[in-house]
Amino acid sequence: MSELKTRPTASSVDAFIDAVDEEHKRADCRVVARLMAEITGAEGVMWGSSIVGFGSYHYRYASGREGDFFEAGFSPRKRALTIYVMAGFAEYEDLLARLGKYSTGKSCLYVKRLADVDLDVLREMLIRSVAYIRAKYPGVA
Numbered sequence: 001m002s003e004l005k006t007r008p009t010a011s012s013v014d015a016f017i018d019a020v021d022e023e024h025k026r027a028d029c030r031v032v033a034r035l036m037a038e039i040t041g042a043e044g045v046m047w048g049s050s051i052v053g054f055g056s057y058h059y060r061y062a063s064g065r066e067g068d069f070f071e072a073g074f075s076p077r078k079r080a081l082t083i084y085v086m087a088g089f090a091e092y093e094d095l096l097a098r099l100g101k102y103s104t105g106k107s108c109l110y111v112k113r114l115a116d117v118d119l120d121v122l123r124e125m126l127i128r129s130v131a132y133i134r135a136k137y138p139g140v141a
Contacts, residue, residue, distance in 0.1 A: 006047050006048045006051060006069070007047065007048065008045045008046070008047055008053070008056075008068075009045075009046045009047070009048065009049075010046075011046040011049070012046070013033070013043075013044040013045065013046055013052050016046060016050075016052065017029045017030060017033065017052075017076075020076045024113060025076045025081060026076075028076070028081050028111075028113060028114040029052070029074065029076050029081070031114055031119075032074045032081070032083065032114070033052060033074070035119070035122070035123060035126065036052075036054040036072045036073070036074070036126065037054060039054075039072065039123070039126050039127055039130055040054040040055035040071050040072055040130055041055070042054045042055040042056075042071075045070070047070055047073065050075050050077075051070075051073050051074070051075045051084070052073055052074055052075070053069075053070025053071075053072070053073035053084075054070060054071060054072050054073060055070060055071030055072065055130065056068050056069065056070055056071065057069060057071055057133055057134070057137040058137060059137050069086070070084070070086070071086060071129075071130050071133050071134070072084060072085070072086065072126055072129065072130055077110075079110070079112075080103075080110040080111055080112050081110070081111045081112070081113075081114070082108050082109070082110055083108070083109040083110075083111060083122070083126075084107055084108060084109075085107055085108070085109050085125060085126065085129045086107055086129055086130075086132075086133050087107075087128070087129040087132040087133060088106060088107050089104050089107075089109075091128070091132075092125055092128065095121050095124055095125045095128075098118060098121045099117050099118055099121045099122065099125070100116050100117035100118050100121075101116035101117065102116070102117060109125075
């Protein structure tokens with residue numbers, strides 16, 4: 001069984017954000033970091049070299065694979081700010097309809113600028129996602 005490569009590190013979240021090239025992305029990262037810290041009740045931790053994660057949970061699949069991952073996280077990628085919504089988007093059609101300009105992957109919300117989305121809607125999406133993860137995987141680490 002392969003081992004998960006994205007793991008928490010001791011690297012500084014503040015130094016990572018300070019090194020983001022574009023000022024608007026740095027500012028957006030700071031806003032998202034405050035929001036995720038508030039929702040999870042956890043401080044940001046670098047997961048790998050480019051993801052800031054908040055909170056953690058332990059998962060175990062029927063296949064026997066298990067590991068730890070963050071409850072919510074983000075990464076300032078070149079094309080967009082990637083916001084990790086660990087619960088996915090199947091249950092969030094109501095929120096996505098009101099969010100603004102974005103695109104999605106399986107658990108990734110891609111936003112060019114936070115100014116393009118409704119932060120109250122984003123907050124609600126993250127609150128619901130963290131609640132889902134905590135209910136599905138009790139005993140948050």
